[in-house]
Amino acid sequence: MSATDQFAEITPKQAAKKYVSRVFGASLGxxxxxxxxxxxxxxxxxxTVFTIMAALLPGIFIVLMVLALWKYLSEMDEVARHDHSRxxxxxxxxxxGLAGSWGLVELYNDAFPRIPVFFVYPAxxxxxxxxxxxxxxxxx
Amino acid sequence: MENRLKELRAERGWSQAALGEHLNISRxxxxxxxxxxxxxxxxxxxxxxRLFDKPIEAIFDDGQAAAE
Numbered sequence: 453m454s455a456t457d458q459f460a461e462i463t464p465k466q467a468a469k470k471y472v473s474r475v476f477g478a479s480l481g482x483x484x485x486x487x488x489x490x491x492x493x494x495x496x497x498x499x500t501v502f503t504i505m506a507a508l509l510p511g512i513f514i515v516l517m518v519l520a521l522w523k524y525l526s527e528m529d530e531v532a533r534h535d536h537s538r539x540x541x542x543x544x545x546x547x548x549g550l551a552g553s554w555g556l557v558e559l560y561n562d563a564f565p566r567i568p569v570f571f572v573y574p575a576x577x578x579x580x581x582x583x584x585x586x587x588x589x590x591x592x
Numbered sequence: 593m594e595n596r597l598k599e600l601r602a603e604r605g606w607s608q609a610a611l612g613e614h615l616n617i618s619r620x621x622x623x624x625x626x627x628x629x630x631x632x633x634x635x636x637x638x639x640x641x642r643l644f645d646k647p648i649e650a651i652f653d654d655g656q657a658a659a660e
Binding site: 463464465529530531532534535588589 | 612613616617618620621624625630632633636
């Protein structure tokens, strides 16, 4: 990402469309992979190389979604990039703070429910989405 | 930093979306610059200046010119 990216041939609308199509494709792959893995692996199955590899399969599509966002950041104009970068930082700090705090509560209190680390991903993107809308959508 | 972008855009009868198309930025981004919420980078400031055929300091004012 350089300071001259905003002069690229691609327009902001084209960049947004490309991002949506990339994320949509990765989301379809993710849903398909989750259903496929759930069908192949049962709760009581022994841990094998196959089950570990299969469980990692949906993660590939999560990585593709993150890469789509990275690409979008490089294609959007500089004002949008500024706001989205701030939203990403706020989301990262919020989720880091919450996850770290909850982890300590879990560590020292057996009565508290264990939250799977998996939920860090949707929590991060949930906070990022809300903050990005608030920052980029505001009038002044 | 204050700027005359809204005034110059109005002189040409352009909407924020139209100016955005000339600069290859979104309407929301034009709004953010006009309202002073975002100060453009030097390359974008040059692009704006060239579009309106004016020097950068005729469009953007950091408030230091009068003080000097």
